[in-house]
Amino acid sequence: KQEVTQIPAALSVPEGENLVLNCSFTDSAIYNLQWFRQDPGKGLTSLLLIQSSQREQTSGRLNASLDKSSGRSTLYIAASQPGDSATYLCAVRTGGFKTIFGAGTRLFVKA
Amino acid sequence: EPEVTQTPSHQVTQMGQEVILRCVPISNHLYFYWYRQILGQKVEFLVSFYNNEISEKSEIFDDQFSVERPDGSNFTLKIRSTKLEDSAMYFCASRGGGSGNQPQHFGDGTRLSIL
Numbered sequence: 127k128q129e130v131t132q133i134p135a136a137l138s139v140p141e142g143e144n145l146v147l148n149c150s151f152t153d154s155a156i157y158n159l160q161w162f163r164q165d166p167g168k169g170l171t172s173l174l175l176i177q178s179s180q181r182e183q184t185s186g187r188l189n190a191s192l193d194k195s196s197g198r199s200t201l202y203i204a205a206s207q208p209g210d211s212a213t214y215l216c217a218v219r220t221g222g223f224k225t226i227f228g229a230g231t232r233l234f235v236k237a
Numbered sequence: 238e239p240e241v242t243q244t245p246s247h248q249v250t251q252m253g254q255e256v257i258l259r260c261v262p263i264s265n266h267l268y269f270y271w272y273r274q275i276l277g278q279k280v281e282f283l284v285s286f287y288n289n290e291i292s293e294k295s296e297i298f299d300d301q302f303s304v305e306r307p308d309g310s311n312f313t314l315k316i317r318s319t320k321l322e323d324s325a326m327y328f329c330a331s332r333g334g335g336s337g338n339q340p341q342h343f344g345d346g347t348r349l350s351i352l
Contacts, residue, residue, distance in 0.1 A: 158338050169241075169328055170280070170343040177338045215280065223268070223285035223293040225341070230279075 128153045132216055132228035139206055140236050147201040147231045149216030154194050161190050161201050162215040164230065170215065174201070206235045243329050243344035250319055251352055258314045258347045260329030267334035269312045270341065271304065273297070273325040280328070286312065316349075324351045 129152045139145055149159070158177050162170040174183045174190040176199065182191040189202040203210060213230040220226065242261045250256045262269050271283040284294040286304055303315045312331075316323055326346045333339040 160340055162343075169243075169345040170330075172340040172342060175338060175340040217280070223270075223287070224282050224295065225270070225272075226282065227280040 128156075128218060128220055128226045130216060130218055130226050130228040132214075132231050134231055135229065136232040136234075138234045138236065141206060141208060143206050143235075144202070144204050145206055145233070147203070147214050147216075147233070149199040149201070149228055151197045151199075151218050151226075153220075154197050155221060156194065157219040157221055159190075159192055159199050160217045160219070160225075161188075161199075162217060164213045164215055173214075203233075206233075208235050208237045211235050241329055241331055241342050241344035243327075243347050245347060246345065247348045247350070249350045249352060252321055253318055256316050256319055256349065258316075258327050258329075258349070260312045260314075260344060261310055262312055262329065262331030263333075263342055264310070265333065266331035266342075268292075268332040269304075269306070270330040270332075271314045272328040272330065272343075274328065274346075275322075275325045283314075319349075319351045321351050324349060 131150045133148045160175045161173040164170050176183045176192040187204040192199045211234050213232045215230045216228040217225050244259045269286040272280050274280045282295050284298045285292045305313050326348050328343050328346045330341040330343045332341045
């Protein structure tokens with residue numbers, strides 16, 4: 127059974143710092159991995175999607191990597207800003223249509 | 238940018254009543270999903286829907302639940318005989334067709350409170 131774990135559960139950093147969020151999954155047979163951002167009381171905003179055949183994806187200050195064989199993904203945020211404060215969720219899509227989410231990392235960027 | 242819209246934003250219902258949550262997916266998307274998030278817990282997959290039928294469902298999605306795409310635009314989740322533990326945020330998502338690696342786009346959710 128696929129399980130997704132995110133570390134750390136919470137993170138507080140000063141503005142301008144570069145940071146890394148970690149995601150691990152137990153079954154390497156995934157179709158893709160998606161990183162989301164969730165603001166309090168809101169839905170999920172898709173940040174990056176990495177296909178199982180890819181190693182990384184970049185969008186602006188965000189870079190996500192995938193090491194399928196070791197069951198790990200990282201989300202790198204460069205030059206963090208207070209507006210980056212949110213919960214970041216990692217989700218893996220299994221071979222079918224099911225998507226399994228991690229519990230998220232709550233990020234707080236201090237001005 | 239097109240978005241997934243969900244109504245209502247908050248639904249309060251008495252235990253044992255039926256509730257219908259509504260979603261309007263992005264217009265050219267072909268795959269539709271429902272998820273729930275109990276307060277303080279993970280987002281959980283409920284069901285996926287494609288070509289007018291359920292393509293996959295989780296163990297949570299029992300006979301109490303049903304989904305329907307009654308017309309070309311709406312996608313609904315019906316919960317029969319609601320229980321207290323059905324209180325949660327329910328998210329609808331949709332995805333484009335073609336490559337299976339299109340991202341899922343989520344609505345802002347419906348907060349369901351069962352009294």
